Amino acid sequence: MIGFLITFIKGPLIWISFIVFGGGLIVQTFRLLKLTQKKETRRIVPDKAFKPPTELSKKERFLRYLMSQRVNPLALNICLVLVSFIFHVCLIMTPIFVLGHNVMLDTAFGISFFSLPEQVTDIMTKFVIAGAIIFLMRRLLLRRVRIISTVYDYLLLLIAVAPFVTGFMVFHHVLNYNTIILLHVLCGELLLMMIPFSKFFHMVFFFISRFMIISEHSLGNPKRSWHY
């Protein structure tokens, strides 16, 4: 029974988790887009008075940018934004460019991404774990975060960081290698399957809301707006 479970976790469940991840992302993205609709953008300022930002000098544009940033909540929390940015970049890049994963890809399919040096991915893993600890501390210590936190938030943080903690333990051969690698695979599969159906879906929603939905903070030339 245990032998079957181990084979299942290391074999079919990996395929299942990737299918659930990919399929789930597509389905959830369509469900999100159904909550929005295409909308014609309206310009409030009359055309003659309107000076497009491109006609401004670089200095003027920079000053305007600075003026807009003085009320940007992200600029007011710049430390948290930096921690969050490093955490997310490392969270996504590490599993793709870590040597161990690419060796497995190469053995199985004969193709792989380029690999980062193991020392670099080790540091990136440490960044992810450190970021998670900072988020946890923030959630525990800051009243404004604690007041809206639920058990689910702590659980999600644990699920997000578990593959990295176990991966770190595998790399440094902490505790029993075979048990931890099994746990690492299982945590990774769980995380992959949860991404489309949990708060982790902000991985897609973030980009859709920034580039496709009209708002004060959107980028590019979005054309959609919320239904309601």
Added chain:
Amino acid sequence: MLKQIEINTDPIQAILKQNRKEIKFGLSMCAHCSLCAESCFLFISNGNDPEYMPSYKFINSIGKLYKKKGRVSKQVLEEMRDLVFEKCVLCTRCYCPFGIDIPSLITLGRDVCRTQGLFREYDR
């Protein structure tokens, strides 16, 4: 003084049913990061009181109603009125890093309160 009325759950449930997807999406996407706090001028002008955070306001108004399927006591609804009418002016300046449309969700909270005869109290 407001007229004392009993809670009629039918109109509440109608609003919840009509906007189910939007409410569910907003609630499921909020990562409870509290980055929206500083975008609310009322939060800043009230000594950083967390009850003025946009996320707190929508989670504890329409979010609470959604989770309890509209079955709440009058006292809870009155607390919600304070959140959506007294602690929010719907200036629509709240900023969510993910892009949740918080003002729309607070508006739904106001809609629910109005169906029960709960409005802003100007003579407080």
